[in-house]
Amino acid sequence: MKNILSLLLIIICQMGYTQDGIVYYEFTDAIGVGGGNGEIYNAYTMFSKDKSYYVAAKDSLENAVSISKAKSHYQNSSGSKNKISNGLVLSAQGNQVVCNYSTKRLDSNVFDGKQIYMSETLPKFNWKITKQKKKIGSFECILGISNFRGRKYYAWYAPEIAVYSGPWKLNGLPGMILEAYDEGKNVMWNFKSYKFPITVKQDYNIRKEKNSKKVTFLTIDAFKKYCINTIESNYESAIIIAKSHPGMTPVKAPMTSYYIESFE
Numbered sequence: 001m002k003n004i005l006s007l008l009l010i011i012i013c014q015m016g017y018t019q020d021g022i023v024y025y026e027f028t029d030a031i032g033v034g035g036g037n038g039e040i041y042n043a044y045t046m047f048s049k050d051k052s053y054y055v056a057a058k059d060s061l062e063n064a065v066s067i068s069k070a071k072s073h074y075q076n077s078s079g080s081k082n083k084i085s086n087g088l089v090l091s092a093q094g095n096q097v098v099c100n101y102s103t104k105r106l107d108s109n110v111f112d113g114k115q116i117y118m119s120e121t122l123p124k125f126n127w128k129i130t131k132q133k134k135k136i137g138s139f140e141c142i143l144g145i146s147n148f149r150g151r152k153y154y155a156w157y158a159p160e161i162a163v164y165s166g167p168w169k170l171n172g173l174p175g176m177i178l179e180a181y182d183e184g185k186n187v188m189w190n191f192k193s194y195k196f197p198i199t200v201k202q203d204y205n206i207r208k209e210k211n212s213k214k215v216t217f218l219t220i221d222a223f224k225k226y227c228i229n230t231i232e233s234n235y236e237s238a239i240i241i242a243k244s245h246p247g248m249t250p251v252k253a254p255m256t257s258y259y260i261e262s263f264e
Helices: 002-017 220-242
Strands: 020-029 039-047 051-056 073-075 081-083 095-100 105-111 115-121 128-136 139-148 151-158 176-182 187-198
Touching (some): 128 151
Antiparallel strands (some): 105 115, 128 139, 151 176
């Protein structure tokens, strides 16, 4: 009888360990501006033992309909750079990232006037774990620092939540990332709340556009080419706009002023 009770206890513990959880964030997009002065979105990361699903800029999370945002960069007569922005960029699917730690794959999408889907090998972060600690919510967190695709990231993780997940593509720390930002605070994720366990079975797959018959996932190299071509096109548009606005000189800004990732 004692052995049976012990076995049941082990099974119950294992079931609890494989249950899903979710962390809600406030995501600030200040790309091209910095200082944390940008648009604020709701976001969350859902996680299990070997997978995670992140989403931000989703219609249903903002209680709003899809709207578009024109992005361009120019230099005014005083020499300062500005970012033209007409509000939140939202889509029905949102900007998603799915990490599969078993297969070492990462799928994602971003709304950039249209849905762009990508698939790549799960990125490896060379985290430097510091001795700095602080409390976020009810969790004791530790600071990790790493460079990734043009930005230096600071991530506060909670060892108590023993998964390798975090917001967006940030992963690989020995605990759930509850807060993160890049050095210039062009992007920031601030902890809002945590729920565990989630009793409803979750879907760890990229949500695609309705009525889309076939979706092509770009490689990272193909996405890099897309980004370069888009920046060049935006620059050419800025030249045309500047002709009607004396004192404005178009500037071809670096990729980090347009996208969260830079391949320059």
